[in-house]
Amino acid sequence: MFLHQRKLQYNARPDAPDPIFAKMLQEPLGGQWGEISVMMTYLFQGWNCRGPAKYRDMIIDIATEEIGHVEMLATMIARLLETSPVEAQEDMAKNSLVGAVMGGARIEDAIVAGMNPQHVIVSGSGSRPTDSIGNPWTSAYTIASGNLLADFRFNVTAESQGRLQVCRLYNMTEDKGVRDMLSFLIARDTMHQNQWLAAIADLEAEGFDETPVPAKFPQELEKGDVAYQFINASDSGESSKGRWAKGASVDGKGQFSVTKIKPLTDDEGMLGQVDPRTYGTPAAPVPAAAAE
């Protein structure tokens, strides 16, 4: 069960409106690696967790914090939109755009054109649960497999991609208020990368799983001769110069080797025939009488 407090977790006030940066800031709100994604991912990982309570509670703690991050970004974007787009748009209309194509346009028009039009038409100067180009957020971004090691590895990824995007955005604005909020989110992502890496170590130390995930699958059932082999599929040899091509494997259960790609079977993938009443093209033409 959840409770709400009126105060935000951290500041979310820009120095000045900026409708184009508002568009860009939708990415960490409703993009694939944005705060809605981590909020929903951690909530479902927590609610589906059948592991020890310390993992379950930790996951839900961070999920709960993330709802507050969504709140901060939504608030910041709404404030960045507190200009008067209708007014600017009216100016645009006054200055015929055809005229504009011919010469004589005003720069305001182009700027309004650079906004997300749904920030005016659909949400009336509010934020949207979408990414920076307006794709709706989808729950396909929510990952919860029931296997905590697989999922914690995803979480490290999510915090890496997320921090990367926020760092890029930090360099795309000089608004001090915006940068203040981003510096908070970047710091939390630093913690969260560390947190999930620590949780992985914890999980492995307690014997729940290890590389290759899932380690409980009996390794004698896999085709062992290709389990530690780097397969070169190209006409270059550069790819054999890395750590992945020689020495002990990272899981300590094999030795890396290199081989050229080649078929390990004579099977050319030819298919058999099926019921002619599905009207697929067969190996040889059938007379019409074969049908129904």
Next chain:
Amino acid sequence: MFLHQRKLQYNARPDAPDPIFAKMLQEPLGGQWGEISVMMTYLFQGWNCRGPAKYRDMIIDIATEEIGHVEMLATMIARLLETSPVEAQEDMAKNSLVGAVMGGARIEDAIVAGMNPQHVIVSGSGSRPTDSIGNPWTSAYTIASGNLLADFRFNVTAESQGRLQVCRLYNMTEDKGVRDMLSFLIARDTMHQNQWLAAIADLEAEGFDETPVPAKFPQELEKGDVAYQFINASDSGESSKGRWAKGASVDGKGQFSVTKIKPLTDDEGMLGQVDPRTYGTPAAPVPAAAAE
């Protein structure tokens, strides 16, 4: 540029048709963590790579192999569908389904109903580029950020989730031909988990990046006092018992601590007013005259 060889990389022949397992096997073909996803992810990571050639070539090598895995799964599914669903369906029709609801139905009907109907109607006994419940594959599953450490972490995740799903499917069939192919895919996933972990080690050893990704963002610009703090947002203390709550942080740059969640600002998120001609609800009613 790419070349094709007629022979498959490995066997893809079931002992017997099984249209319901064909439906399930769509998950590792066209699901979020299936072979199309890793094929496309690695292709785009390779083509967008601005790092050293050894990484670029390695990424494209594995991408090229993955195209062959998509081929194997597509072939296997088409072969699992080599029954005669139209015939079975006709039986179903003969045995009125209303009658069935009332009693007297035949089991064949229910089995046909358990197939993916698009395996008959749309693809005519061929595989589909979708997951096990028929959601189309989407390029939102393709991750390529330009930052190799962030992306290699994703790749470890993808190979973990993928191996997990294939291991689950291994336990859901006893068809020896299917299991033979799955044992090959599981082994390759073992290699690929190791490969990406090794590539991460290589990347860090060469000084390209490290935790927190991206490490080149000047850490003094982030709000340091919350960068190593576990924030407890619930009424339980269990979450403070893990590795993430005490000791040196995994990146070696801080010390984990624990704190109760609390607002770090007095900002309650109240918004300002905007142009009345967007007809949003304002803080106080405006007379109609305020409009246009």
Next chain:
Amino acid sequence: MFLHQRKLQYNARPDAPDPIFAKMLQEPLGGQWGEISVMMTYLFQGWNCRGPAKYRDMIIDIATEEIGHVEMLATMIARLLETSPVEAQEDMAKNSLVGAVMGGARIEDAIVAGMNPQHVIVSGSGSRPTDSIGNPWTSAYTIASGNLLADFRFNVTAESQGRLQVCRLYNMTEDKGVRDMLSFLIARDTMHQNQWLAAIADLEAEGFDETPVPAKFPQELEKGDVAYQFINASDSGESSKGRWAKGASVDGKGQFSVTKIKPLTDDEGMLGQVDPRTYGTPAAPVPAAAAE
């Protein structure tokens, strides 16, 4: 900012597992009119609200409660999945499905086939943020326009469609534990329908808006002669027998009338010509020389 308590808001424990009802119960969790939809809709309406605090806080209160409803449904579904699908599936494999199509299949197979396969393969017996046929939840289900009257009308709709679906599901199970939870959700939907209808009355009483929404748009700017006219577009007269066809309009600003549909213009929609270098088909063939 948000806080979490370990206890659920209400019971979410079934009497017995039921993987097929688990599939169906995904609809009120992750379907278009499910709890994720109202949770996200109310959160964004609250965060984008520029109206008085009593509305903003009320919206966020109910949003916060809805996060807890998502939690209850996710928990219930995970518990309904606590059977042993792998085992049943193995039985299915043992009893060749081809054999099944020919006769002799076991009922267990069909039941496993009736499950959502992603409940096994993807989430490992956990709930999924999708609807009853596995479509991912999308933020297109989130409505927040900035105009509270328009949005509260949506909220009444959402609670109506939602309650309707849960009532249907109530009749599709006899599990007492499931019905207990559903009776709680149905009661809350009763309150929420009443709550939003009361909020509409409150908003109108305070003079913020009224029919036709948005009432602040100057009505003299609309084409008044068609503003209260029911237009019959068919060969039947039945549609003129309702309340919408005669008497004072509901907004009290006009009188309903009825008319047969007819064009109010001579415009037949013919288009002009465009740049030949877009290679559209023009009114008359152009010689190739007209191109580039």
Next chain:
Amino acid sequence: MFLHQRKLQYNARPDAPDPIFAKMLQEPLGGQWGEISVMMTYLFQGWNCRGPAKYRDMIIDIATEEIGHVEMLATMIARLLETSPVEAQEDMAKNSLVGAVMGGARIEDAIVAGMNPQHVIVSGSGSRPTDSIGNPWTSAYTIASGNLLADFRFNVTAESQGRLQVCRLYNMTEDKGVRDMLSFLIARDTMHQNQWLAAIADLEAEGFDETPVPAKFPQELEKGDVAYQFINASDSGESSKGRWAKGASVDGKGQFSVTKIKPLTDDEGMLGQVDPRTYGTPAAPVPAAAAE
């Protein structure tokens, strides 16, 4: 069955081309609350209607009119695109964009960049069945539940959100031809809001349904003690000051009351264990031998 007349229902001719407004006008054509949505929603409500003929015919009448509104908007957008984007784009090319970034760019370039590029590349100066940022229209916007009161409530919503968006757009252009068409659409939305409100009154007067929808569900089966209770989930008391918090409920069947949110159960949502061959993380590590 349907018939077509060449003449439009109303004028759809702009004074002058305007490719950026064409982009924005896609919202009422192919957006979530646009004319395609109401056309499809009313068609499916009509075709699925099992209620009296007066409702069914009325719904299909308005659906048929809406097909004509889609036609008007599609025509208007195609005419707004009758500029010469290829020519302008060529100018853009001539004036190197890199040069532009360095200084010296021409305004035409930026304006072309503000268009929807698919209006040139994909539709060759024609309209598209998408919204103002290019998201494809999806049938998830089509609502038809079989329960007319639930659906008519949706229809009121749709006409409210739709009219709101068109009013916003009216203020974003000064083209008299465009405003003429919009004034017609706004007036029809005025009628349609009134029409659906009248239809709701009609439905309730005839005894088909009432609040809480569906009223035929036996209210003694819901958990009555929370059916009229406003639950405050935050640290503010503002939300208790509205009509929804005290007095008789809108349905006349209860009294509103207010309570602080609290768990009504001791259930903490802990889950049971499942088949180890799904490789989920269990409450305690299992030895590998437990697997297959």
Next chain:
Amino acid sequence: MFLHQRKLQYNARPDAPDPIFAKMLQEPLGGQWGEISVMMTYLFQGWNCRGPAKYRDMIIDIATEEIGHVEMLATMIARLLETSPVEAQEDMAKNSLVGAVMGGARIEDAIVAGMNPQHVIVSGSGSRPTDSIGNPWTSAYTIASGNLLADFRFNVTAESQGRLQVCRLYNMTEDKGVRDMLSFLIARDTMHQNQWLAAIADLEAEGFDETPVPAKFPQELEKGDVAYQFINASDSGESSKGRWAKGASVDGKGQFSVTKIKPLTDDEGMLGQVDPRTYGTPAAPVPAAAAE
């Protein structure tokens, strides 16, 4: 502008309900190649048409007919659903599904499980604007490029894929009422394939366009030496045995030839470096000082 007549274009009455066939019949209603797709495609092609009136009117004629086909299929599906799924589902509930997995289940349960659950929960025994596995219809299925030859080729395809699917469905039922309606749709598809092929001939005879579409693009601007060359990219010679590999090209403007695939450039696709503040992985590690 459009008009509606109460009578259907053709019969749409099944002999008996059949909820599983109702699920399958969604494919020609709301699937990629279903009636909604051709209805919307033809409407948009007509409304965007800048060619002669005979094409424009012909396109809108067929579009108008297709709205009536959507109506027939929607009606048929609603009638196929006139069983009592709630009752059957209740039986299912009475016969515990866990019990079912263990033995003793009833066949009715499995049949209900084979239905589309949204046919009960969401649409209350009505049709849905989705395909046979419940994917929402999307306007990405609507093709209208402004070039009639390109689009008429699409229309031939659509009528081919559509007829193929309906023929498959014809063989999957023995319900005489259903087959009667399908025999009408199949015949109309026969006409429509012929119609679009005739329209292509008409368009070419009038000089509007020809192969290669768009023929107005000056062919001397394309790289002519690869314009009629079949490129063999595999280790087999079979693909050179067809009509496409020798003789005059179909457009009469070249001669087919065969060649082995090979790079026509020395470009290995290596990329240059970009701004370090996007934190991509560069060719060589940069010191942190290079950042902001």
Next chain:
Amino acid sequence: MFLHQRKLQYNARPDAPDPIFAKMLQEPLGGQWGEISVMMTYLFQGWNCRGPAKYRDMIIDIATEEIGHVEMLATMIARLLETSPVEAQEDMAKNSLVGAVMGGARIEDAIVAGMNPQHVIVSGSGSRPTDSIGNPWTSAYTIASGNLLADFRFNVTAESQGRLQVCRLYNMTEDKGVRDMLSFLIARDTMHQNQWLAAIADLEAEGFDETPVPAKFPQELEKGDVAYQFINASDSGESSKGRWAKGASVDGKGQFSVTKIKPLTDDEGMLGQVDPRTYGTPAAPVPAAAAE
């Protein structure tokens, strides 16, 4: 199985960066008619092919070539993005956008606003598997029905729509390097249109299928009297002036005729009643007691 060669199939190097053209060039990469679509379509057609080897190999040959076209476009776009967007964006920030709306903005800002923001934030100056407005590529663009004539007709369409779009783009840039690559792609599309038309001729000559597809469906089962009839559904006679309205049908099996649309049935589509526990609106109100 597939192999990779480092060299591209053809040049992919622009004369100069151009981030706005990079956005537009996404259409032939990841749009509906782009190279990913044909690559995936041909791969699945090949893998699902049950026809003679010459077709199967030919399809996979062209599929393999298309992977290389995806590679060329991805490379070109990454190179077009080798400007310094962060720097330009910083300038934008320095010159307050609010100030811009008021006057005094810099053109660089508007240009940056015209880019696809995900080219910076998400992919760090790399290409994306999306179209020109950022919609993710979806496997719904992949067509493989098992019937080669139906599918080859689609392939002709795909190469027509694709060539049309690339020709449009050719006219939208003057960059010689870009035009060089486009002239190669246009030439290959010329070949591929010819190739699929030749393959259709080959297929028909060998007796596999013909118009109407699928020709093996017994034509006496379709409702023959409407199989060659053009149905005029409008108030204009223009549509009867084309080739499709008179003379022998294209398949040589009938004569075109023209008729006015009219119902061929008395069925008005009225539906029967269903279980009241789904709470649909019935023909007459039911007392509450009829429910559960």
